[in-house]
Amino acid sequence: MAYNFISCSDGSFLPRQDLRGWLPPQHLCWQVLKVVGELDLSEFLRSYRADGQGAAAYPPQVLLALVLYCYCKGVRSSRRIEAACLDDVGCRIITGNQHIDHATVARFLRRHRDGMKALFVQVLALCAQRGLVDLAAVAVDGSPMQAAAARxxxxxxxxxxxxxADGEAEVDQLMGDMDAPAAAEDSTWHTAAGSCLRRLSRLGDRLARARMARDKLHERVLPSAGEIRIKVEAAERMVARAVQRLADVTAAQQQRLADYARRSLQDQAAGRRRATGRPPVAIEAKTKVVRQQARLARAQAGLHHALNPRPIPSAAARASLTDPASRLMLGKHGGYVQGYNVQIACSRNQILLAIELHDNPSDTTALVPVIRRAQHNCATAGLTADVEAWLADSGYASTANFTALADLPLLVSLTKEYDQTRATTPRSQDVPAGHRDMAARLASTEGKQLYARRGALVEPGFAQLFQRFGRRLHHRGTSDVDAEIKLLGIVHNLNKIFRHDARPKAA
Known part of the structure; x- marks a missing residue:
């Protein structure tokens, strides 16, 4: 059996079968079709039935080529893609003159989120095969993108x-109104019941979004995995010390009781009475033992809180009802935007090695995840060479980052950008202890020369992304937005491939 796909064969609508005369060979349409033919789409095909049963669907390679072609031209709206299938010759060639509606495009993007994420590494591998990836230096940076939600x-x-609370009370009231008995022929009751059902539907959607926003506020105040591990380790050490101290004082008191019992037996054998003095108190009544038991209980409670942190959001914390995963953050050009913090890792010629979402307006905790993801992407794409320098600005400077990435040639600015190339260096006593090794590395001639490349590597990468796609995201929710920015990164790297393939080859 075979897949039940709609036929999108070339040229069914043309006066001749050969389509190559409609567009020149160097046109973007043919470049996209060529690259899609090089990709492994097994991840996309896995969600279709291979037994030929069910309703016919458009082939995923056709929809993928259509989406990539339109995105390369800056067309991201599914409705505009639908319109392009009518008046863009490239789209008509890709689809075989099929009019693909916007809902099909939107469902395709939502259905194949995981496939789009895996496709990013495949395109990076195509860049590597063409010799476009240079790992001499890789720069990391972040920038906000506006979410599909208002402040x-x-x-x-x-x-x-x-x-x-108000929504739940209103739902209970509406349910009570609908449960009220009424005559079957009472049209007024049926009209009111229909209105209640519509109101219940709207209330249910509003309650679901409010609960998601509330949960997101509680989730954001949770410490990171690294912070939890540090706190748990400290709490475990306190519990171990408390257990040891309790064991010591309990053993000492047991020894006193045993000594008293031994002396009492000796006195009785010798015919002496009360020569051993006042007997020691019982273990459970000993002040030191009780104090150590209370200390152990507090240590165990601290360990429980470290393992199950439940901090309360501050009064100033806010979450969006429209897109709870988005955050209020400083805009690139001043003011605040409701958006996402997008992180990229760029090599020479602005080839993206990674493009990731970071759930925090601050860049500080994004450095380790982005670098690890870039390393994973490079290894998966077959890039085995080591990166000679990882570069980042002062927004990523922290002792925790320097410790976690101590095995890498990392250069992170500790001051403003222009200060890194000056001849003068800050005094060692003015630099925190955890930053002194990095300050010495940056102060060297080689460090200054390497760090001077940071801006030229990563800043044009964001400029090219925003020039083609703008700063506004179209999807909502972490998973959908992550797939969306992966698609933007795919198209960005594809354009590098297209320009490379279009260059005249040396004789």
């Missing part, structure tokens, strides 16, 4: 709790 939809924890 006015942000609510505090108190407002969300009030909204949830």
């Amino acid at each position: 006015s939809t942000n609510r505090s924890l108190h407002a969300l709790e009030t909204m949830i």
